[in-house]
Amino acid sequence: MAKSTVESYFRKVESKWNAQEVKGKDPLARLVYRSNLLGSDAYINNTGGGNTSSKVMEEDPITGEEVEVLWVKGSGGDLRTATKPNFASLYQQRLLDLQEVYANFENTGLKTPAEDKMTEMYPHCTFNLNPRAPSIDTPLHSFIPYKFVDHTHPVPIIAIATADNGEELMKEIYGDRLAWVDWMRPGFELGLKLEETIEENPGIEGIILGGHGLINWSNDDKECYELSLELINQAADYLSEHELGEESYGGQYYESLPKEERRGVLSEILPHIRGQISKENKFIGTIQDDDLTMQFINSKDAPELAELGTSCPDHFIRTKIKPLYIGWDPQDEDIDQLKDKISSGLKQYREDYIEYYENCSPEDPFDMRDPNPTVILIPGLGMITWGKNKSESRVTAEFYTAAIGVMRGAESVGNYTAISKQEAYDIEYWALEIAKLKRMPPEDELSRQVIAVVGAGSGIGKDLSSRLIEEGGTVAALDLDQEAAQETADEILDEIGMGIGVAGSDISGSGDIIGLGCDITDRESVQEALKQVVIAYGGVDNVAVTAGLYPTPDKDGTVSDAAWDKSFAVNVKGNHIVADEVANIWEAQDLQGSMVITTSANAVVPKAGSMAYDTSKSAANHLIRELAIRLAPKVRVNGVAPATVVEGSSMFPRDRVIASLTKYRLDFDEDDSTEVLRDKLADFYAGRTLTERPIELSQQSEAIYSLLSSRFENTTGHIIPVDGGLTDAFLR
Known part of the structure; x- marks a missing residue:
C-alpha cells in the first residue's frame, strides 16, 4: 500500500515581468499583460477568479476632454487568458457618484436588492460604448484611490484569511503594511468598506479580505504586480515554517492503494457514480490523486473539514456547498461495499442539499439547482470532480485543490473556518450569478456526451x-x-x-x-x-x-x-x-x-x-x-x-488504388500522386451512382x-x- 505524504507545500512565486515585453504597449495592453501573469499560476489565482484594474486618462468621445476611465476585468473573464475585449471600461467619476445612489437604496435596509440595483447602474457608467459587462467587484477597484489594483485569491493568503485567528496572524506577518476586513459578500458595500479602511489606515499597501483573498494597489503597474507577489511570498514563508508535514489534517488515517490498483477500482465505480449524478444532466469527470490530494483525503480530519465546505466565493461557486466524502476503508472493505456507500452517500448529499436550499431560500426563491455534488472524495482512491465538460471538471478540481491547500495552511496556524450556509446560499443563488448563467450560450448538441x-x-x-x-x-x-x-x-x-x-x-x-x-x-x-x-x-x-x-x-x-x-x-x-x-x-x-x-x-x-x-x-x-x-x-x-x-481511407493505400484502376481498365499515370489517383478512382465510382458525385x-x-x-x-x-x-x- 502507498502512503501519501507531503512534507512541504507552500512555495514562493517569482516575478515574470519582462520590461521588453511591455515596452511601447498602451495602458490597456499593459493591464492585459499584468493580468495574464497573475492568472498563469493557480496558486495565485483560480481560473475565472480575481480581477485587475487600471485607471487611465482617456479622451471623451463626445466632449474631447480628458477623463479618468477605470479599465477592469469584465464579468466572466479569466485573468490567464484575458485579452483586451475581456475588460470593461467605465467613467471613474460616474462610479464615484453612484455612492450617493447606493446610500438611498441602502436606506431601505435590504442589502441584496440594493446590491442588485447598483449592478443595474453600472451600464450607465460605460465609457465609449464598451459592450463588456463589468464585474461585481468593480466598486472595489473604483473606490481604492490608487491607479492600479490587483485582487487575487492566493492559496497562502486565503489560508490566513480563513484561519480563526487570521487577523492576528496578518499583524504578525505584515505588521502595519496590511489591514483586515471581515467577510463581506463582493459588491458595492465591500467597495465602500475598503475605501473607509484605507482612510482609517493611511499608508497601508493592501487588505486581506476575511475568508476571501487579497487586494493591493500601487500607482505603478509593475510595482503593483510585484507587490502582489511579495505579499503572497510573505504568507508562504510564514506557513512553510509552521505547516505540519505528515501530521497535516490530523495525520494519515487511511493508506492509498497503489496507483494501478486504484485506477482499476476507479474504472469500475466511475460509471456507477456518473449514472447516479446524471439523471438530470450528464456530467464529465476528472480524477485527481496526486500526493497533496491523497494526503488530505486519507487524513483523520478530512471528513470534518470537507463537511465545512469552502470559504472563498470563487471556490464555492465551483465546488458547491461542500464535497461528498465517502468513508470507505480501502484496506478492509471491498468494491461492492464502496458502491453501497456511494449510493447511500449520494442520497444523503441530495437530501442535505434540499434541506440547505429550503432553509436558506427567501419567500420567492430561484429554482433549485442540481442537488448532486461536483466533488467526491474517496480515501485510498482520490478526488473525482464533475462538470458539464472536461474543462469545467478540471477547473473544479483546480478549485478544490486550492481549498485543500487553504485548509492545510489554516489548520497549521489555527483552525480553518468557512462561511455560513446562509452566506453560501446568498452567493450561489445571487441574482447576479443566476443572470451570468443565463447569459451563457446554449449548450451544443453533444455537450455532456x-x-x-x-x-x-x-x-x-x-x-x-x-x-x-x-x-x-x-x-x-x-x-x-x-x-x-x-x-x-x-x-x-x-x-x-x-x-x-x-x-x-x-x-x-x-x-x-x-x-x-x-x-x-x-x-x-x-x-x-x-x-x-x-x-x-x-x-x-x-x-x-x-x-x-x-x-x-x-x-x-x-x-x-x-x-x-x-x-x-x-x-x-x-x-x-x-x-x-x-x-x-x-x-x-x-x-x-x-x-x-x-x-x-x-x-x-x-x-x-x-x-x-x-x-x-x-x-x-x-x-x-x-x-x-x-x-x-x-x-x-x-x-x-x-x-x-476513397478520400482519406486507410483501406485505399496506393497499391490498392492502382490495382482498382487497373481492374476497371482506367487510364492513369503511375507517376501521379496518390491523391490524384484516388480522385480518379473516386470519380469512376461516382459515375456508377444516381447522383454522380464522389462519396x-x-x-x-x-x-x-x-x-x-x-x-x-x-x-x-x-x-x-x-x-x-x-x-x-x-x-x-
Whole structure:
C-alpha cells in the first residue's frame, strides 16, 4: 500500500515581468499583460477568479476632454487568458457618484436588492460604448484611490484569511503594511468598506479580505504586480515554517492503494457514480490523486473539514456547498461495499442539499439547482470532480485543490473556518450569478456526451472525431495504430487551442479528446482502452465504429483462409466485442446511449472479387439488428452503409488504388500522386451512382453524427445508406 505524504507545500512565486515585453504597449495592453501573469499560476489565482484594474486618462468621445476611465476585468473573464475585449471600461467619476445612489437604496435596509440595483447602474457608467459587462467587484477597484489594483485569491493568503485567528496572524506577518476586513459578500458595500479602511489606515499597501483573498494597489503597474507577489511570498514563508508535514489534517488515517490498483477500482465505480449524478444532466469527470490530494483525503480530519465546505466565493461557486466524502476503508472493505456507500452517500448529499436550499431560500426563491455534488472524495482512491465538460471538471478540481491547500495552511496556524450556509446560499443563488448563467450560450448538441470513435486514426473516423468536437462532444479517438489516434487528438486539440490530448502518462489530465490504441479483435485490448476512457471522462455515452478491413486478394484474385478469418474478426466479431464491453459501462450508468457501426453498400450488393469483405459486412448488418434488440431500451444501435469512400481511407493505400484502376481498365499515370489517383478512382465510382458525385468523408460523418444525436432518438436497428444512389442497393 502507498502512503501519501507531503512534507512541504507552500512555495514562493517569482516575478515574470519582462520590461521588453511591455515596452511601447498602451495602458490597456499593459493591464492585459499584468493580468495574464497573475492568472498563469493557480496558486495565485483560480481560473475565472480575481480581477485587475487600471485607471487611465482617456479622451471623451463626445466632449474631447480628458477623463479618468477605470479599465477592469469584465464579468466572466479569466485573468490567464484575458485579452483586451475581456475588460470593461467605465467613467471613474460616474462610479464615484453612484455612492450617493447606493446610500438611498441602502436606506431601505435590504442589502441584496440594493446590491442588485447598483449592478443595474453600472451600464450607465460605460465609457465609449464598451459592450463588456463589468464585474461585481468593480466598486472595489473604483473606490481604492490608487491607479492600479490587483485582487487575487492566493492559496497562502486565503489560508490566513480563513484561519480563526487570521487577523492576528496578518499583524504578525505584515505588521502595519496590511489591514483586515471581515467577510463581506463582493459588491458595492465591500467597495465602500475598503475605501473607509484605507482612510482609517493611511499608508497601508493592501487588505486581506476575511475568508476571501487579497487586494493591493500601487500607482505603478509593475510595482503593483510585484507587490502582489511579495505579499503572497510573505504568507508562504510564514506557513512553510509552521505547516505540519505528515501530521497535516490530523495525520494519515487511511493508506492509498497503489496507483494501478486504484485506477482499476476507479474504472469500475466511475460509471456507477456518473449514472447516479446524471439523471438530470450528464456530467464529465476528472480524477485527481496526486500526493497533496491523497494526503488530505486519507487524513483523520478530512471528513470534518470537507463537511465545512469552502470559504472563498470563487471556490464555492465551483465546488458547491461542500464535497461528498465517502468513508470507505480501502484496506478492509471491498468494491461492492464502496458502491453501497456511494449510493447511500449520494442520497444523503441530495437530501442535505434540499434541506440547505429550503432553509436558506427567501419567500420567492430561484429554482433549485442540481442537488448532486461536483466533488467526491474517496480515501485510498482520490478526488473525482464533475462538470458539464472536461474543462469545467478540471477547473473544479483546480478549485478544490486550492481549498485543500487553504485548509492545510489554516489548520497549521489555527483552525480553518468557512462561511455560513446562509452566506453560501446568498452567493450561489445571487441574482447576479443566476443572470451570468443565463447569459451563457446554449449548450451544443453533444455537450455532456462522451463518444468513443473506433477507427479514428484515418478516414471516416478521423473526420467524425472533428465533427463531434464541433458539436460539443467529448471524444475518445481509438485506433489499431495508437500513433495515428494520438495524431488525430493532437491535431483537433491544436485547432481548438487546447494543447495535447494526453499530458505525459496521466490520462486523467486529458482535454476534450484523447488518442488511444485499441485492437477490436482482442477483448483485453478493448477492455483496456475503455478503462482508459472511463478514467479520463467518467463513462461512455455513445460509440461509433468506423474501423474496417478489406482483405487484399492474392495476385490470382483469391483471398486466403487467414484473410477470410481476419475480415470477419474485424468487421463482425470486433464490433460484437466492442458492444459487449461497452454494454457493461452502459449497464452501470443506466443512461441513454447510442452505437453506430459502419458497414458498406457491399453488404447488399454482390460483387466479383470481394466476397470475404462483402459477406462480412452483410453479417455486420445483421449484427446491428441483433444488438439493437439486446441493448434496448436504453441504447440505440444503427448503422451507416457507405459506398466506396476513397478520400482519406486507410483501406485505399496506393497499391490498392492502382490495382482498382487497373481492374476497371482506367487510364492513369503511375507517376501521379496518390491523391490524384484516388480522385480518379473516386470519380469512376461516382459515375456508377444516381447522383454522380464522389462519396465524401464529411457525408459519412454527418450521417453518423445524426444517428448518435437526438435527431434519430426513436430510430434503432436500421442501416442508413450514404452511397450516392446505388440502384443495386435499393431496399428489397
